[in-house]
Amino acid sequence: MSNLHVAELFVFIPFAVMKWMIYLSLTGVGLGLLILIVLFIRDWKGGRLW
Amino acid sequence: MVRYEGPDQATYLSGLAAGNYFFRVMAKGPQSAASSSWSQPFELQVVFVGTHQVILLSLIGLAGFTILVVSIMVGHRLSQREPKVLSS
Amino acid sequence: MSDGVITLLDPRLGWALLCLFGLLWVFLGWYWGRRASSVDDFLLAGRKVGLALGTATAMATWVTSNTVMLAPVFALEKGLWGMVAYSTASFGLFLFAPLSRRIRTLMPEGHTSGDFMRLRYGKWAWYLFLVISMVYSVAWLVSMGTAGGKLMETLAGIPYFHGVTSILLVCVIYTLFGGMYAVIGTDFIQSAIILAGVLLVGSLVVIRTDLRALYDTMAVEQPSLINALMPVALLSLFNNMFFGFGEVFHNNVWWSRAHAMRAEVAPRAFFLSGLLWFPIPIAAGFIALSATSLGVNVIDPNTVGPLVAGQVLGKVGAVLVFVVVFCSLASSIDSLLAATSDLLLQDLGKKILGISSEPSRFRLYSKFIIILLGFLTWVLCALEMDLLQILFLSGPLVASAIWPIIAGLYWNRAHWLAAVLAMLLGSALGLWAYFQIGWYTASLISSVVSMAVIFVSVPFCRQTFDWKKLHE
Numbered sequence: 001m002s003n004l005h006v007a008e009l010f011v012f013i014p015f016a017v018m019k020w021m022i023y024l025s026l027t028g029v030g031l032g033l034l035i036l037i038v039l040f041i042r043d044w045k046g047g048r049l050w
Numbered sequence: 051m052v053r054y055e056g057p058d059q060a061t062y063l064s065g066l067a068a069g070n071y072f073f074r075v076m077a078k079g080p081q082s083a084a085s086s087s088w089s090q091p092f093e094l095q096v097v098f099v100g101t102h103q104v105i106l107l108s109l110i111g112l113a114g115f116t117i118l119v120v121s122i123m124v125g126h127r128l129s130q131r132e133p134k135v136l137s138s
Numbered sequence: 139m140s141d142g143v144i145t146l147l148d149p150r151l152g153w154a155l156l157c158l159f160g161l162l163w164v165f166l167g168w169y170w171g172r173r174a175s176s177v178d179d180f181l182l183a184g185r186k187v188g189l190a191l192g193t194a195t196a197m198a199t200w201v202t203s204n205t206v207m208l209a210p211v212f213a214l215e216k217g218l219w220g221m222v223a224y225s226t227a228s229f230g231l232f233l234f235a236p237l238s239r240r241i242r243t244l245m246p247e248g249h250t251s252g253d254f255m256r257l258r259y260g261k262w263a264w265y266l267f268l269v270i271s272m273v274y275s276v277a278w279l280v281s282m283g284t285a286g287g288k289l290m291e292t293l294a295g296i297p298y299f300h301g302v303t304s305i306l307l308v309c310v311i312y313t314l315f316g317g318m319y320a321v322i323g324t325d326f327i328q329s330a331i332i333l334a335g336v337l338l339v340g341s342l343v344v345i346r347t348d349l350r351a352l353y354d355t356m357a358v359e360q361p362s363l364i365n366a367l368m369p370v371a372l373l374s375l376f377n378n379m380f381f382g383f384g385e386v387f388h389n390n391v392w393w394s395r396a397h398a399m400r401a402e403v404a405p406r407a408f409f410l411s412g413l414l415w416f417p418i419p420i421a422a423g424f425i426a427l428s429a430t431s432l433g434v435n436v437i438d439p440n441t442v443g444p445l446v447a448g449q450v451l452g453k454v455g456a457v458l459v460f461v462v463v464f465c466s467l468a469s470s471i472d473s474l475l476a477a478t479s480d481l482l483l484q485d486l487g488k489k490i491l492g493i494s495s496e497p498s499r500f501r502l503y504s505k506f507i508i509i510l511l512g513f514l515t516w517v518l519c520a521l522e523m524d525l526l527q528i529l530f531l532s533g534p535l536v537a538s539a540i541w542p543i544i545a546g547l548y549w550n551r552a553h554w555l556a557a558v559l560a561m562l563l564g565s566a567l568g569l570w571a572y573f574q575i576g577w578y579t580a581s582l583i584s585s586v587v588s589m590a591v592i593f594v595s596v597p598f599c600r601q602t603f604d605w606k607k608l609h610e
Contacts (some may be wrong), residue, residue, distance in 0.1 A: 010067065011366040013218050015353045016552070018364065020348070022220065022424050026340045028417030032197075033333040035414065039190035041473075048188040050173065054435045062158055062436040063362025064215050099369040099576070112378025114586045118383070118544070119233065125548030126236040129243070 064097045146456035155457070156301075159464055160308040163324050164315070166432035170323040171316025177500050178318035181249065182398045183482050187322055192399040192407030195325035196231060197414045198469035199391055201332050202278075203285045206459075206466050209419035210426035210443035212374075214436070215365030217427075219371035224419035228381040230386035231412030232524050237387065238396035238404040240547045244608045246401070250477075251393040251487035251543075257608050258546045259554040266561050267542075268485060270535045271388060275478045277528040279471065283519035285526070286467045292441050292496025294532040302519045305464070309471040310512035314505055318398055321472045328469040333414070335462035340421040342451050347428050355431035358586070363427065373578040375531075381581040384536030387543045425450070476576075479507040530577055534568020534584035541585065541592040549596065550603040556595030564588030 041050045053073075054061050074091040174180040187195070205224075212220035245254065249272070256264040282303050290301030312320045353364070362368050386392050396404050426442045428434075434449050436442050444463075445453035483504050487493045493503060538561045545552035568584025575583075 001496060010361070012357065012361075013364045013366045015350065018218055018353060019349055019418060021221075022251065022307060022340075025417035025420035026344065027426070029333055029337045029340070029421045032414035032417070033330060033337065034411070036190065036194055036326075036330060036333070043188040043190040049191060050184060050186055050188065056435060058435050058437060062439050064439070065356065065363035067218060067361045067365075080345045099373070101369075103575075104369045104372060107242055107582065108376065111373075111582050114582065114589060115376065115379060117589065118520070118585075121544055121548070122233055122236055125544070126240070128549060129240055135543075136445055 063094075066094075068096050068098050070095050141503070146292075146444065147294040147453070147460060148294040151457070152296050152460065153288065155460055156296070156304055156464070159461070159468075160304060163308055164312045166327070167312025167314075167316040169316075170319040171312075172315050173319050175200040177497050177504070179319070180501055181476075182394060183318035183322055185398060185400070187399045187403070189403050189407055191322050191326050191411070192395070192403050193330040193410045193414065194467075195322045195393055195473070196392070196408055196411035196465070198325040198329040198332065199395070199473040200227070200231060200386075200411065200415050200416060200470075201466045202470040203282050203289070203463055203467045205419060206332075206336075206422050206463050207289065207440065207443055208273065209423035210446070210457060211439050212419070213363075213423035213441050214426040214429065214439055216371040216374060217365065217368055219361075219366070219368055219375065220363075221420045221423040223371060223378045224355060224423065225416050226375060227382035227385075227419075227594070228412045228416040229379055230382035231408050231415060233383065234386050234392055234396075235405040235408040235412070237544075237547060238392075238399075238408050241393065241396050242401040242404055244547070245397075245610075246395055246587060247610065248608070249484045250481045251390045252481050252489075253389060253610070254393070254546070254608070255557075256485070256489065257610065258383050258603070259552075260513060260540070262556040263542065263554050263561070264485075265353070267539060267556060268481075269387070270532075270539060270561065270565070271390065271481065272478075274385070274532040274536050275389065275391075275474060275481075276518075277532050279474050279478070279511075279515045280518045280523060281526045282467055282471055282474075282531045283515055284522065286463070287519060289441075289444065289463055290460075292330070293444055293456060293463075294437045299520060300521070303516065304518070305471070306512055306516045309468055309475060310508060313475045314508055317504075318394070318476055321476045322398065324472065325469050328465040329414075331465045331475070332418075332462050332469075334400040335458050335465075336422050338416055339447050339451065339458050339462070340425065343425045343428065343447070346450050347432065352428050352431040356427065359430050360609035370576075370578055373576075373582075377578045377580065377582045380537045380540070380585040381533040384533065384538070384585065388536050388539040389477070390481040391473050394477045394480055395473075414455060414607075424455045448539040464571075470565060475508055475511055479504060479511050482507050526602050530580075531569070531572065533577075534572060535565045537581040537585040538562075538564025539566060539587040541588045545592045545596075550566075551596050551601075551603065551605070553590065553595055553599040553601070556592055556599070559595075560588035560591040563591055569591075 067091045071094040072091040076088050077086040209224050212224045252268055255267040260309045283306055286301035286305045288296045290296040355361050399407055425446045429442055429446050432449060434446055444459045447459045488495055498528050542560050544558035564584040564587045567587045568580045571583040572580035
């Protein structure tokens with residue numbers, strides 16, 4: 001047991017996890033862009049940009 | 051199994067599981083007929099960091115992280131409760 | 139790539155993009171810089187920056203050429219966990235949110251992170267802190283310059299020396315014109331371009347590759363990349379996180395931003411910027427996973443991102459990557475130039491060398507230091523000094539400053555000697571771990587050692603610190 005390496009405890013990350021990780025990260029980046037633009041317009045209209 | 055065939059003279063390997071791997075190369079001419087024989091295979095051994103070390107360091111990391119987050123949160127709470135002693 | 143170098147972009151197109159964006163930044167720097175009427179305006183953008191610009195500037199500064207270039211490398215070497223490990227660097231921004239609030243309350247008139255160390259802990263901790271901070275900042279600055287130069291060469295065949303010179307020249311000029319106003323203004327546009335570019339490249343790669351096939355190829359040829367228990371990836375998770383904490387908590391880039399934003403805006407802006415940053419390394423990194431299934435032969439892992447993007451998306455991909463990398467380089471180089479010259483000016487110039495703080499002279503000095511720092515970076519880059527190694531080595535150094543800063547901000551019983559010892563012992567043991575155990579433990583060990591020193595010292599500290607001393 002003492003010679004056991006973690007690599008031998010091999011647990012595959014399921015495909016679905018990888019897929020959603022990629023989809024969600026792209027969604028996150030898109031949302032981030034949207035948030036920045038909305039905030040910019042809000043600050044600009046309210047004269048709070050600087 | 052052929053890993054790569056083409057003009058590049060190097061390659062980069064990653065993500066192999068632990069174990070021993072053997073690689074060999076062959077030169078190929080423009081015509082498929084003119085090719086050398088296989089080189090002597092060379093051995094690559096993939097070894098991972100020991101289990102105990104990983105578990106120990108991960109636990110230390112988790113503990114360090116938890117203490118850090120809790121300290122900042124507690125500090126933040128307490129400092130908000132401080133009346134504005136500083137603005138005087 | 140071997141001798142017959144095929145660049146992804148026509149050099150003329152590369153130069154055109156470089157000139158176009160360079161001129162745009164310089165013009166905008168000049169345009170926004172006209173707002174700066176006082177020294178405080180020039181250095182801290184009037185201390186009234188709002189949420190939109192504040193969030194964007196924190197995010198863009200944290201998206202360096204490393205994020206865009208190194209996230210794919212992490213994915214290629216450490217797999218899915220590697221990308222998540224990279225994303226944890228955003229936790230630094232999350233946790234800086236409450237710190238920024240405290241900083242603004244304690245030091246409404248403060249300028250730099252050095253100011254805090256000097257007033258809170260006295261000169262020895264301050265000197266040590268300045269050394270750590272300068273090593274890190276210069277290594278960061280130079281490693282970005284060299285990475286940028288190499289990338290321009292790989293992507294568009296622009297000679298290394300020309301690439302480095304133009305990037306640095308553009309950044310120095312617009313920072314010089316507009317100071318913090320220029321830095322924050324351009325950061326907003328750069329953030330938008332970075333986000334849009336990463337989204338576009340990522341989505342196109344998803345559309346054009348079969349994720350299922352990609353996964354199946356990995357399972358056979360690179361199984362460790364999708365191993366939930368990959369040891370190095372697991373370790374790099376915490377190590378990266380502590381490196382990130384050290385970088386954000388100590389560096390004046392972040393402190394000067396906390397001082398530049400409106401007091402009530404700063405915490406929200408830092409938190410939001412962390413949220414915006416979090417998905418970027420995954421979205422920019424996963425494309426490297428498809429290298430094997432696409433049959434792309436990787437020679438130099440450091441260029442895997444652009445290589446795959448170019449392979450899948452052709453010219454469009456190459457242009458997008460070029461623009462995104464140029465924006466992320468500029469947004470970080472300008473911030474570092476501004477914040478580090480501020481640190482040099484306020485701490486070294488005003489407090490140690492005793493230069494005059496008469497406004498017009500002071501502004502002149504600050505411009506002189508920006509030029510000097512830009513020149514120093516250029517020389518180091520031109521010598522092709524690869525400071526990326528130094529940057530990684532500075533991980534344990536900056537991680538040792540985490541606890542002195544947290545304790546200094548929140549506890550009135552943190553002693554100066556404890557802060558000095560925490561930084562010294564943390565750095566020393568962290569560096570030892572770097573060489574003896576592996577890079578993936580250095581920052582972790584450093585921060586834990588420095589934490590232990592601070593915790594042990596508190597019961598012995600008899601004096602309580604008077605927070606009013608932080609008002610200068």
